[in-house]
Amino acid sequence: MTIQKDSAVTIRLTVVDGKGKVLESGKTPVAYLHGYDNLLPKIEVALQGQEVGFKLAMNLSPEDAFGVRDESLLRTISKKDFPPGIKVGGMMEGYSETGEQMVYTVLKIKGDQVMLDGNHPLAGSSLKVNVQVLDIRAATAEEIAHGHVHGEHGHHH
Ligand SMILES: [Zn+2]
Structure with a gap:
């Protein structure tokens, strides 16, 4: 077979x-x-x-x-828009600027800004x-x- x-x-x-x-x-x-x-x-x-x-x-x-990395999928949001309990390296669902549902990896938290990466972790x-x-x-x-x-x-x- x-x-x-x-x-x-x-x-x-x-x-x-x-x-x-x-x-x-x-x-x-x-x-x-x-x-x-x-x-x-x-x-x-x-x-x-x-x-x-x-x-x-x-x-x-x-x-x-x-896929290759797409730097336009990086986003910064305010910490107040960020669900509690998620740490750097964690994943969260969200929406891109064009309203598309995305999975983001939390890259870093700096002051009241949270940096998110919408690339696949293996991009x-x-x-x-x-x-x-x-x-x-x-x-x-x-x-x-x-x-x-x-x-x-x-x-x-
Ligand atoms: Zn089945």
């Missing part, structure tokens, strides 16, 4: 960012539904048509991972990705309807 759209695929995934920080250690296998952008598109393309035992090692540029990072294919099966109709894989290494609900 090869990996195709609607395959439930169990993989061992390790991801290291450009600074050598381990984002995914690969200790626990993960199961994903192929063909639904559950993994980064470049990774799914590389896995398409492969069999159990296939090993992939690839370097992704920021453009192929979570600007290149990623070193290793994948080993452990299992492939056809997904169930329920899994396809949900857009994710159930069972031991998938979603529990």
Whole structure:
């Protein structure tokens, strides 16, 4: 059996960012539904048509991972508009100047000003990705309807 759209695929995934920080250690296998952008598109393309035992090692540029940084997504708000209990490094939901809902990372708090970053935390990072294919099966109709894989290494609900 090869990996195709609607395959439930169990993989061992390790991801290291450009600074050598381990984002995914690969200790626990993960199961994903192929063909639904559950993994980064470049990774799914590389896995398409492969069999159990296939090993992939690839370097992704920021453009192929979570995008380049956009400095226009930095915002400063007043501390009085800031929900209590959030610390530097924390995440909060908010709205951009154009009214779009965004997730912001709190960069720093200076006086009564709070600096927020609307970039994805991994924007600007290149990623070193290793994948080993452990299992492939056809997904169930329920899994396809949900857009994710159930069972031991998938979603529990
Ligand atoms: Zn589900």
